[in-house]
Amino acid sequence: MKEMEKISIIGSGVVGTIMGEGFSKVGFPVVFHDIDERKVNALIEKGYRATLNLEEAVLNSDISFICVPTPLSEKRSPHGYRKMDLSFVEKAVREVAKALTKKRELHVIVIKSTVLPTTVEEVVIPILNEYKITNAEVCVNPEFLTEIARTWTNDEQFIKGFFNEDRYVIGEAHPNSKGGDILENIYKKVNEYSKKNTPIERVSWREAAWIKLVANCALASRISYFNNLFEAALKLNIDPHKTAKIVGMDKRIGPYGTIHGKAFGGKCLPKDLEAFLAFLDEKAYVPEMLDATLKVNNYMKEKYGVRE
Numbered sequence: 276m277k278e279m280e281k282i283s284i285i286g287s288g289v290v291g292t293i294m295g296e297g298f299s300k301v302g303f304p305v306v307f308h309d310i311d312e313r314k315v316n317a318l319i320e321k322g323y324r325a326t327l328n329l330e331e332a333v334l335n336s337d338i339s340f341i342c343v344p345t346p347l348s349e350k351r352s353p354h355g356y357r358k359m360d361l362s363f364v365e366k367a368v369r370e371v372a373k374a375l376t377k378k379r380e381l382h383v384i385v386i387k388s389t390v391l392p393t394t395v396e397e398v399v400i401p402i403l404n405e406y407k408i409t410n411a412e413v414c415v416n417p418e419f420l421t422e423i424a425r426t427w428t429n430d431e432q433f434i435k436g437f438f439n440e441d442r443y444v445i446g447e448a449h450p451n452s453k454g455g456d457i458l459e460n461i462y463k464k465v466n467e468y469s470k471k472n473t474p475i476e477r478v479s480w481r482e483a484a485w486i487k488l489v490a491n492c493a494l495a496s497r498i499s500y501f502n503n504l505f506e507a508a509l510k511l512n513i514d515p516h517k518t519a520k521i522v523g524m525d526k527r528i529g530p531y532g533t534i535h536g537k538a539f540g541g542k543c544l545p546k547d548l549e550a551f552l553a554f555l556d557e558k559a560y561v562p563e564m565l566d567a568t569l570k571v572n573n574y575m576k577e578k579y580g581v582r583e
């Protein structure tokens with residue numbers, strides 16, 4: 276049997292648990308870590324290896340997937356969008372760096388949390404430099420699982436989502452990096468196990484985080500598009516739902532977003548949209564489409580509530 280990389284999961288919430296359970300199924304030795312004792316105990320009860328001790332998790336693995344939260348902060352960009360709170364990522368990376376001062380072999384740090392395109396350069400690398408870590412490689416590997424799968428299916432099918440990705444995105448320091456090779460190898464083993472040929476796309480750190488945010492905002496903008504026409508249709512005595520459904524029958528358009536009439540909610544779309552706007556506001560410019568997507572959603576939330 277091919278040697279399986281030892282994996283640690285740093286942050287065993289929704290994403291961390293799916294990742295760890297999925298990798299375990301494939302046959303990778305997995306150790307979960309969380310600062311929340313209840314999460315650690317629940318995983319132990321399910322028969323997994325889990326620890327409150329981050330150092331133990333890191334030193335017993337070759338690769339660590341950072342799956343901590345990236346909520347909105349109270350800090351705002353020049354045009355008033357709330358910025359992403361990267362303090363959880365910062366704290367987790369700092370703890371991993373401290374643990375790595377006790378290790379000599381190569382260790383791969385994978386940022387699985389949704390981050391900004393410049394987070395690795397501006398947050399992760401400075402911490403590794405501060406601790407003089409030279410044996411670590413960093414990859415950005417965003418998660419595209421949908422919350423819908425979680426709320427609409429039972430646990431077993433939920434796990435199935437791990438094997439049903441449309442593509443694996445690996446952001447790496449430079450082309451053909453060792454860290455990228457190791458992570459690609461892991462996803463090749465996932466593909467082998469699931470008998471799938473899911474594309475594995477290797478890009479830069481910035482591009483990987485960009486792809487995740489652009490994807491989430493594309494989904495958000497589709498919902499706002501149909502919502503923006505919702506009241507106009509009503510005024511004209513046109514059924515917005517019936518017509519949107521028929522519009523979506525065009526394969527170029529598709530059904531996503533056509534069940535509208537309420538704001539989009541959930542843990543990801545609203546926060547990722549606003550954090551992306553804040554990031555672009557500071558680093559580039561405010562894209563009108565994304566600004567309108569947020570405005571329409573805020574209006575819908577106020578008037579019609581949130582669809583969950």
Ligand SMILES: NC(=O)c1ccc[n+]([C@@H]2O[C@H](COP(=O)([O-])OP(=O)(O)OC[C@H]3O[C@@H](n4cnc5c(N)ncnc54)[C@H](O)[C@@H]3O)[C@@H](O)[C@H]2O)c1
Nearest residue numbers: 286287288289290309310311342343344345367388389418
């Ligand atoms: N939920 C989703 O469907 C989804 C999908 C794609 C991407 N994401 C992204 O993945 C990331 C994680 O989201 P989630 O939904 O799993 O969050 P979550 O809140 O369910 O889980 C995060 C876990 O991290 C733990 N944690 C916080 N700080 C920690 C630290 N310093 N060390 C160790 N553990 C720590 C928390 O206790 C919690 O258990 C976010 O960036 C999110 O945007 C989520």
